[in-house]
Amino acid sequence: MFEWFVSNLATIVILMVLVLVVAAIVFRMIKDHKRGRSSCGCGCANCPMSGECHRKTMEK
Numbered sequence: 001m002f003e004w005f006v007s008n009l010a011t012i013v014i015l016m017v018l019v020l021v022v023a024a025i026v027f028r029m030i031k032d033h034k035r036g037r038s039s040c041g042c043g044c045a046n047c048p049m050s051g052e053c054h055r056k057t058m059e060k
Helices: 002-007 009-035 055-059
Strands: none
Touching: 002 009
């Protein structure tokens, strides 16, 4: 078992880094969504989905 771990150490480290990066991206997207920020980066004036993605803020 230890030999397998040592022989695959680089792969395991890369996998852990990738998992952390993806988790950070998802966490940031959730955090931005809760704050009402959009991930598209453009204005909502010409967006066909503006009524769907900001439904909660529009109903208030």
